[in-house]
Amino acid sequence: MAALLALTGCTSDLPNAEPAAADKTDKTSEFFNQAEYDRQLKFRTATPVGPDGKPWEQMLDPELADTAKYAKPGGKHHLCFSNAAVNNPWRQVGWKTMQQEVKLHPEITKFTVLDAEGKDDKQISDLQSLAGRGCSALIVSPNTTATLTPAVEAACATGVPVIVFDRGVQTKCPVTYIHPIGGFAFGADGAEFLKEKVPAGGKVLALRILPGVDVLEQRWAAADKIFAGSGVKVVGVEFTGGDAAKTKSIVSDYLQREGKIDGVWMDAGATAVAAVEAFQDAGVPVPPFVGEDQQDFLRTWAADKLTAVAPTYPTYQWRTPVIAALRILEGQQVPKEWVLPQPKITQVQDYVEQDMPPLHYAMCGCESMPGYPGPWR
Amino acid sequence: MNWRPRLADGTAPVLIVLVVLLVTLAFVGPTFSEPAGYLALLKRAAPLVILAVGQYFVIVSGGFDLSVGSLVTAAVVIAARLSDGADANTGWVIALLLGFGLLVGLVNGLITTRLLVPSFIVTLGMLLVLDGAVFLWTDGAPRGALAPSFRVFGRGGFGQVPWSVLILLGVVVAAAWFMRSGTGRTLVALGDNENAVRLAGGAVHRLRVLAFVLSGLLAALAAILLAGFAGVSAQVGQGLEFRAITAVVLGGVVLGGGRGSVVAAAAGALSLEALFTLLNLIGVSGALESAVQGVILIAAVAAAAHGKQLRRTHEQEVVRPGRGGAARADGVHQ
Numbered sequence: 001m002a003a004l005l006a007l008t009g010c011t012s013d014l015p016n017a018e019p020a021a022a023d024k025t026d027k028t029s030e031f032f033n034q035a036e037y038d039r040q041l042k043f044r045t046a047t048p049v050g051p052d053g054k055p056w057e058q059m060l061d062p063e064l065a066d067t068a069k070y071a072k073p074g075g076k077h078h079l080c081f082s083n084a085a086v087n088n089p090w091r092q093v094g095w096k097t098m099q100q101e102v103k104l105h106p107e108i109t110k111f112t113v114l115d116a117e118g119k120d121d122k123q124i125s126d127l128q129s130l131a132g133r134g135c136s137a138l139i140v141s142p143n144t145t146a147t148l149t150p151a152v153e154a155a156c157a158t159g160v161p162v163i164v165f166d167r168g169v170q171t172k173c174p175v176t177y178i179h180p181i182g183g184f185a186f187g188a189d190g191a192e193f194l195k196e197k198v199p200a201g202g203k204v205l206a207l208r209i210l211p212g213v214d215v216l217e218q219r220w221a222a223a224d225k226i227f228a229g230s231g232v233k234v235v236g237v238e239f240t241g242g243d244a245a246k247t248k249s250i251v252s253d254y255l256q257r258e259g260k261i262d263g264v265w266m267d268a269g270a271t272a273v274a275a276v277e278a279f280q281d282a283g284v285p286v287p288p289f290v291g292e293d294q295q296d297f298l299r300t301w302a303a304d305k306l307t308a309v310a311p312t313y314p315t316y317q318w319r320t321p322v323i324a325a326l327r328i329l330e331g332q333q334v335p336k337e338w339v340l341p342q343p344k345i346t347q348v349q350d351y352v353e354q355d356m357p358p359l360h361y362a363m364c365g366c367e368s369m370p371g372y373p374g375p376w377r
Numbered sequence: 378m379n380w381r382p383r384l385a386d387g388t389a390p391v392l393i394v395l396v397v398l399l400v401t402l403a404f405v406g407p408t409f410s411e412p413a414g415y416l417a418l419l420k421r422a423a424p425l426v427i428l429a430v431g432q433y434f435v436i437v438s439g440g441f442d443l444s445v446g447s448l449v450t451a452a453v454v455i456a457a458r459l460s461d462g463a464d465a466n467t468g469w470v471i472a473l474l475l476g477f478g479l480l481v482g483l484v485n486g487l488i489t490t491r492l493l494v495p496s497f498i499v500t501l502g503m504l505l506v507l508d509g510a511v512f513l514w515t516d517g518a519p520r521g522a523l524a525p526s527f528r529v530f531g532r533g534g535f536g537q538v539p540w541s542v543l544i545l546l547g548v549v550v551a552a553a554w555f556m557r558s559g560t561g562r563t564l565v566a567l568g569d570n571e572n573a574v575r576l577a578g579g580a581v582h583r584l585r586v587l588a589f590v591l592s593g594l595l596a597a598l599a600a601i602l603l604a605g606f607a608g609v610s611a612q613v614g615q616g617l618e619f620r621a622i623t624a625v626v627l628g629g630v631v632l633g634g635g636r637g638s639v640v641a642a643a644a645g646a647l648s649l650e651a652l653f654t655l656l657n658l659i660g661v662s663g664a665l666e667s668a669v670q671g672v673i674l675i676a677a678v679a680a681a682a683h684g685k686q687l688r689r690t691h692e693q694e695v696v697r698p699g700r701g702g703a704a705r706a707d708g709v710h711q
Contacts, residue, residue, distance in 0.1 A: 241612065243610065357521070
């Protein structure tokens with residue numbers, strides 16, 4: 001048995017496997033891109049263009065493009081949407097928000113939605129099917145970037161204005177591509193917070209969901225870069241698989257192994273509460289924490305007076321494609337790349353909602369929509 | 378009287394593995410020099426050990442229960458929705474969850490025995506049904522919250538000793554006692570030779586259903602402990618069925634049934650959890666966990682098959698087929 005275990009040990013240099021934590025900070029991730037990193041970090045302080053208090057209508061550093069050729073005066077629009085999936089709480093909150101946004105606009109008379117259920121092949125056939133349904137505009141939230149590119153190109157070729165949001169595609173044919181600033185900014189927001197709050201030489205534990213997903217890899221690549229240039233010591237980088245019990249076990253193990261953990265960085269907040277509980281159950285103070293804008297984490301943060309920050313990948317971006325589609329159909333200019341602000345939560349009391357579900361995302365921009373909170377419960 | 382603790386066939390090797398792992402832990406982890414470290418390990422391992430005990434009943438009688446992972450997820454999600462953070466609900470929610478586990482086991486058992494569908498397929502179907510139902514019901518995001526009094530069983534303790542450890546002890550003792558009763562022995566015999574049991578007048582169908590019901594019930598119990606330990610999550614049960622099967626196989630229980638002890642299955646689960654803790658403590662990436670689990674699964678089944686073959690040869694050589702000889706061959710080749 002020992003020999004067999006050693007054998008599996010030899011395979012640890014698979015592309016995605018993490019080597020022992022100690023030498024982790026010496027290398028730069030293959031997902032790191034200095035130019036894009038600099039661009040995203042700059043966006044964080046840029047002044048957005050657009051109405052105050054409505055970040056889903058704001059844009060950063062926009063390069064407006066003409067859309068006159070898509071103008072379709074008279075209303076009665078048939079809006080179509082090819083959705084990658086609704087298989088996680090983030091997409092659930094976003095999807096509910098988008099449905100309410102559609103209800104706000106009487107000029108949309110028909111809203112056709114096909115859910116790809118997280119499958120590339122299904123989304124490719126969904127896009128083909130939507131091509132024959134007389135859509136006025138087509139919104140696409142691609143399941144994966146590379147595989148969906150040809151299908152999106154084919155949709156563009158039908159002459160219908162195509163709006164892509166969340167994950168991108170490798171083609172310039174959509175009229176606009178809508179997304180928040182991005183993964184580097186997200187990862188940096190948390191890492192900079194720990195760099196400031198954790199004393200020099202302090203031990204930081206990094207918890208990630210899973211390897212190989214570009215958005216998540218970007219978050220870690222940015223954090224890794226910032227930690228490398230700081231006094232804090234990253235004692236471990238672990239994958240939790242999004243599982244609360246596993247997260248709690250990993251944190252408990254690290255508390256045993258290291259004696260003390262001075263900060264926790266996470267690439268997503270779904271299991272942040274479990275990680276916090278590991279400290280509480282061990283009877284030690286909770287160190288500075290990076291979470292996300294899920295209500296369960298925000299409530300724990302407020303109730304236990306944590307030192308924490310919550311970078312967000314705002315769900316209000318699900319409102320923007322509908323708004324963009326209508327502007328395009330009115331012939332108004334939209335940015336070719338519509339970069340939305342990506343706030344981080346530092347004042348938790350402004351975002352805690354005691355009666356929302358534990359995995360409701362606070363940054364939904366939905367509080368002022370008619371019917372709130374009904375559909376989001 | 379010279380009473381010696383009687384260990385069932387194949388229990389010794391896994392106990393040795395377990396002891397080696399625990400001793401190594403004491404050298405590697407500073408907290409394992411005190412009982413508190415081991416209690417924490419037991420607390421964490423409790424849900425898996427309980428699942429493994431349930432899985433043992435099904436495997437030793439010749440079946441598989443693949444539905445336990447999604448049963449755990451379903452139970453946790455249901456608990457969060459119904460408990461809704463109110464302590465007053467805890468009592469009836471727990472009763473309802475155990476009833477739900479029992480019902481799922483009953484359905485698995487009845488379909489296997491009455492409709493003659495292999496248990497592998499029945500429980501695979503049940504896994505998919507429960508997964509789908511949970512998704513449909515929650516829209517992918519669990520709602521509600523678990524009351525503090527509900528979470529006590531997985532999170533709190535009686536003084537230094539976690540409740541989950543006490544519950545675990547209760548389950549293992551009851552299971553060991555059950556396996557020494559006539560019904561328990563017939564269950565093992567059922568996995569070995571169903572026809573023999575039938576001809577001897579055993580209630581084959583009823584026994585099989587009982588195995589699935591016990592597995593379902595224990596899965597619900599594991600869900601209560603897991604939910605208490607870590608809170609609400611729609612991923613909580615993912616892969617637990619394979620982990621439980623690995624644990625049982627590591628305990629020397631033969632797939633296909635008829636051989637193996639429940640204490641060894643429990644020890645297998647504890648060894649698996651101790652091994653993962655050890656790997657983490659010495660800094661091996663968590664990503665290797667599933668690879669290690671896969672290697673253990675294949676190696677343990679291969680060892681069991683190898684042992685079986687040697688046992689046959691051995692039995693032929695000594696002409697006198699005997700349990701003692703078989704047990705020795707088993708011990709050497711695990």
